[in-house]
Structures are given as C-alpha cells and as structure tokens.
Amino acid sequence: DVKVTQSSRYLVKRTGEKVFLECVQDMDHENMFWYRQDPGLGLRLIYFSYDVKMKEKGDIPEGYSVSREKKERFSLILESASTNQTSMYLCATGRNTGELFFGEGSRLTVL
C-alpha cells in the first residue's frame, strides 16, 4: 500500500509566523503535489514537483514556496502566515500515469 505521511494533522499558528508542512511518501513516485481544500472552492493546486529539486507553480502559488531535496519528501513553506491561509492542506503523490494518492491532510489555523 502507498503511504503518504503528512507531518502534522492540526496546527495553530500566528499571523507572520513561518510554517513548514512536510510530506513523505514511500512508493518512489516521481511526482508530488500540494493542494489546499476550502469549503465551496474544492481542491486547488499550490505547487508540484516532478523530480528532485524541480518545482512548478500551480494555480495559487502566491504566499507559498516548496522544497524537494529528496525524492520522498516534499515540503510546503509559508514564509509569513496570514489568516487567509487557514485551510486544509493535502499532499499527494503519483507517477506520470495513473491516479494520485493523498495524505491525511494538515489542518492549519492562522490566528
């Protein structure tokens, strides 16, 4: 079974704090993704990576950055958290064909 592990299920941060969300996968997938999910808006792609050290912007990259130093790990960074970044963050992995596999999600609240 594919395992996609996100470091924290729930986080509470203050406005202006730096936030790291980590995602680790154990299936040697080339591609990794960060989405955010908000009521009424669905899943929106923030960033993705198709190889180590490679990254591509998704639909809503503003206010976020990512890092992929190792194939199995993809980090999402909020340099200065804002209240409008309160959301559920979902990491996903996959190959170039086939479906994506999702982690359990990280629910971030920014006060």
Added chain:
Amino acid sequence: GQNIDQPTEMTATEGAIVQINCTYQTSGFNGLFWYQQHAGEAPTFLSYNVLDGLEEKGRFSSFLSRSKGYSYLLLKELQMKDSASYLCAVRDPTGYALNFGKGTSLLVTP
C-alpha cells in the same frame, strides 16, 4: 485552464441508484478521475477513464464521453457509508497534476 462542473449536493435513498454528473472543458485531455472523500479524511481513488465508454467496478461505474466533455459516476445499491463528497478531476494537459471540480456532497438517507 480547465473548467470542471458538478452539482454541489445530491440526496438519495439507501438501496437506490444515483448518478453524479461532471462536465469539463479542457485544451487537451489526458484522463478523468473520480475520488471519494469522507468528511475529515483524504480523497480516495474510485475510477479512471481515458477512453469513451463505461468502466465498472463493483457497485460503482464511471462513464466518459470525450466529444461531449462529459462524465458520470453511477453508484448502485446505495449504502449509508456512501454518504461522502465525490470529486471529479481531469488531468492537466501538462500530464502531471489533476484539476478538481468543487465536489458533489452526497447524502444517503434511510
């Protein structure tokens, strides 16, 4: 970009059949996916269509018409545990990411 539309909410009765529709507009088509997501949980993969026609998997079937930009997910013999959000997604023309619709919240009632 890609425009993906699906109904916001549906209600159906236990034991019945329900069809959830999805329409999409895309500059290039690389496959359509359906996911199920229970409240507070991760989306889980249900089905994949890349060619026209019906794909059947147990109680769930998915249909695709590429010329019409249309798909549906058919759930038979509904059970209470089928109450969930159903997400339609189209693979991005670049071939990497999936672009999701806003999801259809299905409520199964006794």
